Amino acid sequence: MNEPRSRWSMVAAFALLGAVTQVLWVTYAPVTDAAGRHYGVGDTAVGWLANVFPLLYVVLAIPAGIVLDRRFRGGLAAGAVLTATGAVVRIVGDTYVFALAGQLVVGVAQPLVLNAITGIAGRYLAERDRPAGIAVGSASTFAGLIVGFGLGAVFSDDIGTLLVVQAGLAVAAAVAVLSVLRTPAEHRAEVAPAGLGALRNAWGDPFIRRLCALVFVPFGVFVALSTFAQPLLEPAGVPEETAGLILVANVVAGVVGCAVVPVLAGRRGREQVVLTTSLLVTAVACVVLALVPGVVTGFVALALIGFGLLPALPIVLALTERRAGSSEGTAAGLMWLAGNLGGLVVAATVGALVGEPLLAFLLLAVLSLLTLPLLWSFNRVSRSGTVPSPTP
Incomplete structure (x- = not known):
C-alpha cells in the first residue's frame, strides 16, 4: 500500500502561525521608546512585554508537549486561538495593562505552537518530506522576527495601528490553522502514554x-x-x-x-x-x-x-x-x-x-x-x- 501523501497546506498554515507568534513576541522591541511614551512607562516595563515569553516557555514547555502528544489537534488549535486572542486583547484597551495581558496570553500559546513543529511533520508529511517540513516550520519562526522588526520600523510612530495590523495577521493565521486541522492526520497513529509517561x-x-x-x-x-x-x-x-x-x-x-x-x-x-x-x-x-x-x-x-x-x-x-x-x-x-x-x-x-x-x-x-x-x-x-x- 502506498504511503499517504504529504499535506503541505498544513505546513503552510502552521508556518504562518509560527511566524506570527514571533512577530507578537518582538512587537515592542523595535519601538521601545515610542511604546514607553504611548503607555507612560519606562524601558524596563516595555522590556517585560518581551521577557515574559522565554520565562513562560521555561515553565510551560513540558506541559505543552504532553498536551500535544495526547491531543495534538486540540492542543495546536488552542495555541492558534490563544495567539489570536492575545493579539486582540492588546487592542481592546489602549493601556499598558492590556498590552501586558495580551503578551501573557500569547506567551502561554507559544509553547503549544512551537512544540508542534515535529508533530506537524510526523502527522501530515510522508517520511521523506519530514526534514523539509521541520526546516520550513523552523525557518518561519525566524522569518517572523524579521517581519516583526520590519513592521516596527514602518509603524514606529503609530503603536495603535501597529497592534491592529498584527492582530489581523494573528486572526488570519488562526483561521488558517483551524481550517486545515479539520482534516485528521493520515500518518502517525501511535497513542502517547498517559500522564507523565511521555x-x-x-x-x-x-x-x-x-x-x-x-x-x-x-x-x-x-x-x-x-x-x-x-x-x-x-x-x-x-x-x-x-x-x-x-x-x-x-x-x-x-x-x-x-x-x-x-x-x-x-x-x-x-x-x-x-x-x-x-x-x-x-x-x-x-x-x-x-x-x-x-x-x-x-x-x-x-x-x-x-x-x-x-x-x-x-x-x-x-x-x-x-x-x-x-x-x-x-x-x-x-x-x-x-x-x-x-x-x-x-x-x-x-x-x-x-x-x-x-x-x-x-x-x-x-x-x-x-x-x-x-x-x-x-x-x-x-x-x-x-x-x-x-x-x-
Missing part, C-alpha cells in the same frame, strides 16, 4: 538527553549575540543603526540556512558533520569579532553565525522527530526548554561582560568549542540504545 519516555532516552545538552549552547550564543551585539560592537565604532542592520543580516542568513542546510543534511545523513562545521565556524567568527571588531567583520561574522547556528534547531528537531515516536511533542518541548534556558544563561553571562567585548566574544567561542565533544559522542549513544519502550 516525559519519562523522552527523558529516558540518552540520545534525547544529549540533544538537549547540545542545543543549549547554539541557542544561547544566538540569543546572546542578538541581545548584546550592538553594545559589544559599539566600542569598535559601529553605530547603533549599523548594528541593527548587522542583526537583520544575521537573522536573514539564518532563515536562508534553515531553509537549505537541514534538508541537505537530512538527505545525506550528514547532520553531525553539519553541526560540527557550524560550531567551528561560530567559534572562529567569535574570535574574529574579539580581535578585529568592526562594521565589515560584524556583517560577515554574524551572517556566518546566523547561517550556521540557526539551522541547528531544525536539524535537532528532525533528529528528535525520528527518535521520539509518540512522545515527540514532549521531546520537542525538552529541546525548546533547553534552548530557552541556554538563551537565558548565556545571555545573562555575556550581559555581565558587556563592558569587556574581547572577553565576551572569546567566551562565546570557547562555549562553542566545548560543545564539540558532546556532539562527537552522538554516534556512540545512538548505536548503544534504542528508543525506550512506551510507558503504560
Whole structure:
C-alpha cells in the first residue's frame, strides 16, 4: 500500500502561525521608546512585554508537549486561538495593562505552537518530506522576527495601528490553522502514554538527553549575540543603526540556512558533520569579532553565525522527530526548554561582560568549542540504545 501523501497546506498554515507568534513576541522591541511614551512607562516595563515569553516557555514547555502528544489537534488549535486572542486583547484597551495581558496570553500559546513543529511533520508529511517540513516550520519562526522588526520600523510612530495590523495577521493565521486541522492526520497513529509517561519516555532516552545538552549552547550564543551585539560592537565604532542592520543580516542568513542546510543534511545523513562545521565556524567568527571588531567583520561574522547556528534547531528537531515516536511533542518541548534556558544563561553571562567585548566574544567561542565533544559522542549513544519502550 502506498504511503499517504504529504499535506503541505498544513505546513503552510502552521508556518504562518509560527511566524506570527514571533512577530507578537518582538512587537515592542523595535519601538521601545515610542511604546514607553504611548503607555507612560519606562524601558524596563516595555522590556517585560518581551521577557515574559522565554520565562513562560521555561515553565510551560513540558506541559505543552504532553498536551500535544495526547491531543495534538486540540492542543495546536488552542495555541492558534490563544495567539489570536492575545493579539486582540492588546487592542481592546489602549493601556499598558492590556498590552501586558495580551503578551501573557500569547506567551502561554507559544509553547503549544512551537512544540508542534515535529508533530506537524510526523502527522501530515510522508517520511521523506519530514526534514523539509521541520526546516520550513523552523525557518518561519525566524522569518517572523524579521517581519516583526520590519513592521516596527514602518509603524514606529503609530503603536495603535501597529497592534491592529498584527492582530489581523494573528486572526488570519488562526483561521488558517483551524481550517486545515479539520482534516485528521493520515500518518502517525501511535497513542502517547498517559500522564507523565511521555516525559519519562523522552527523558529516558540518552540520545534525547544529549540533544538537549547540545542545543543549549547554539541557542544561547544566538540569543546572546542578538541581545548584546550592538553594545559589544559599539566600542569598535559601529553605530547603533549599523548594528541593527548587522542583526537583520544575521537573522536573514539564518532563515536562508534553515531553509537549505537541514534538508541537505537530512538527505545525506550528514547532520553531525553539519553541526560540527557550524560550531567551528561560530567559534572562529567569535574570535574574529574579539580581535578585529568592526562594521565589515560584524556583517560577515554574524551572517556566518546566523547561517550556521540557526539551522541547528531544525536539524535537532528532525533528529528528535525520528527518535521520539509518540512522545515527540514532549521531546520537542525538552529541546525548546533547553534552548530557552541556554538563551537565558548565556545571555545573562555575556550581559555581565558587556563592558569587556574581547572577553565576551572569546567566551562565546570557547562555549562553542566545548560543545564539540558532546556532539562527537552522538554516534556512540545512538548505536548503544534504542528508543525506550512506551510507558503504560
